[in-house]
Amino acid sequence: MSKLIEPIGYQTLLDRNQTEQGIKKIKDFFQQNLSTELRLHRVTAPLFVMKGLGINDDLNGVERPVSFPIKDLGDAKAEVVHSLAKWKRLTLAEYDVKPGYGIYTDMNAIRADEELDNLHSLYVDQWDWEAVITREDRNLAFLEDVVRRIYAAILRTEYLTCETYPILKPFLPKEIHFVHSEDLLRMYPDLSPKEREDAICKKYGAVFVEGIGGKLSNGKKHDGRAPDYDDWSTVAENGKKGLNGDILIWYPVLGRSFELSSMGIRVDKESLLRQLEIEEKQDREKLYFHKQLLEDKLPLSIGGGIGQSRLCMVMLHKAHIGEIQASIWPEDMRMECARLGMPLI
Template sequence: MSYLIEPKSYKPLLDLKQTELGIKKVKEFFQQNLSSELRLRRVTAPLFVLQGTGLNDDLSGIERAVSFPIKDLGDARAEVVHSLAKWKRVTLADYRIAPGYGIYTDMNAIRADESLGNLHSLYVDQWDWERVITADDRNLDFLKNIVRHIYAAMLRTEYMVCEQYPQIEPFLAPDIFFIHSEELRRLYPDKTPKERESLITRQHRTVFIMGIGGNLGDGKPHDLRAPDYDDYTTPNSDGFLGLNGDLLVWHDILDCPIEVSSMGIRVDRETLLRQLTLSGKEERKELYFHRRLLEGSLPLSIGGGIGQSRLCMIYLRKAHIGEIQASIWPEEMREACAKLHIPLI
């Protein structure tokens, strides 16, 4: 079901022409800085992959991929990617990327089951990145260090935007607040996960919530994760489970947090087998991606996705992701946005 957050007294700080130019500036500047911070080279990525290879990301496991038959392959079906979490790891192996280096790409996806609103669209565009690591890097300190490098690129981008558009004032916190989802649950035991996210991000402005996917002390996960990319069951140095997390930024215009990145240290052979068993997905061991990982032909890695339209929405102080990208919206949402002075593309 679609849902519209109605901002109070909203007036865009940039007109349509300024917005289009701002989108271009943000995307070009941020990806250059991300590449430098994490030592990533750009690669070309697919829009779709063959069904049944295990390469597509099934997100939380309930979203349907958009698919179509391929005439020249005997009507074998292709799926539009949800993300490139597993494809990138295969690419690291095929390109023989050395530890400490990685790749990034423009990922474009269609998520037909998305609940449409200010932050969610049928069309998803993000920078998908992946970097080769060593066994010694599979720890919480390394994860936090990578997150800080990404945030450094975000802070520099904010400075550029504020220099280009003086009407936009700095808003990002100088530092990231790290917290594990179990710590967050204990802090707000009577709240839902989304309510906890809102409370902690309102307080600290920029938050990285760790340990997404595994069951917490109440027997429920903070949020769902597919069992075959992020490692959410390995114990970490803080005494909790999980080597992954979500990066959230407080957005004053909508009075809510915006998740700009989901990322983590990826599963190794042991963790993959454990998480497939825990999730009841052991049949995936026979798929192409999983076979390659289990036989040891894929490198250890860390990776994630960073929302392009969401970042632009945050930097350019927009109230709706439809002010950044062209997509399809319910007619009643378009009418409501027009009354709220939210110009959807």
Template structure:
């Protein structure tokens, strides 16, 4: 078993190095260092759906000021773009490590999160759906190229991604399947198309509900136009036949500008956040326009290597009974 695990570790490294190289080249991204912790009360940490609790602790050397372990670097990266004086249509990428203790365990969820977190400077005229789609197509091209490289290196890992990704709005999908839950709708479209960018996530749909939660202060999910779509964000979903489910590889989007931030803080009834340091910087025109997102490293490895459990590609904490039950199915966690 030890040698098999070692071979798996080598395959994981191959996937990570191949995809990150493809992504950096196609999006013109520069690797940078990133934090594991940020100070609490600054508004820098990613609030995800707005309800998850971060790991927090006091720092003795800073008079017990509290720090939080990052959920992701959605807002930190935008500040870093400014600090590094990144030019338009160039960006940064970093290996993000995070803890999300409120995450429910499942074959695709762990409390430990590893992502390629990336962010690019854009121009005001780039704040449109077509620019978002073009960026998604580039990321998807990097995924397709990586899967082909994995198959060439490991012939038993057959490439299954379609050549192109399909774009659908959350409202379109609701209209198509009004009697289904959001997750059921994702499963249907992912199975039908193989790969889908589902955009417009966070804003209220025609049934009075959102497709999924999004915090108010990073992605723009409330912009609308005459065509009826709203939102400049979304998720890259692929169909994973091994677990018979839609499989999210990335959440991303064009970031809020001043108008979108104020609008979304109002919608979420959290206007007091406008007083936090990150939000003040944005409202004072101190931050660049940006697009960015996170791409799950463990998720990509799991998909590319055709593995059934996220614990097969990352070291996390699992209860012993779960590990024993999975071992009976020849699924051995790292």
């Protein structure tokens, strides 16, 4: 309850039926636009993977995956995915996808260690996407071009939603601003990473914060990243580290920054070894996924995840993600949200 944001004067602009219809329209429209922008085709994804293969996403490295024994496999354990960051790259190789093309899928996950609030739920749904790139594409300019194309799909979705429901008014800026996490630290040295994101998003409306995962000049990370999918330790052409980042917007309904996507150019063999050493995770080199990468059996790629419920929440001007998706919430949060005019599904 302490993390629940209570928006002043909040009133939902769409009833339950309009909201459900809007969710479907947004999801159908956005995924088609994303597919067209990035030349992706849809694939079917797993809900769980085998434990011990290094395929599951480790997120910040501290979250515990939900696991269970499989009777017909001698009680070998499977894990519900956190995301499909590594699985997608294996799939690109399996499908022999060529450079310039990729895949996307509906990812559903359970994150039992999530701290529940307006934006965070036990249930995570996102579009996970991954595309094959060339060695020449592994640069910041290419990354930023992909970000602009994703943001263009978001803007078109906002236009469609506001045309469908005229009571909703567009608020996203026409352009997305790029800033490196190190520059953000220099701009706001006395603020925490979250406060820096709030400040820069309030200023520009939509921002891509680059270089997330490595330590900054103050010896601290802007935010955590697993060492074995995004490349956050490569020195790019601008002298800064990292070929990854987050798409953030300023969300007026809650008066704060709002993350819609985490993405980046993925590790190659050299950056994988470097990041495993930095994080003292060299033992992962023996895992299935990592061995495939180190033996040059996986393509170079770029990829990320885009929150489905989060995008719908923003497009429909909702104050709590529980107004978009069905999940489990503390009873006192349900009661307080109902009192504030944001009843949870």
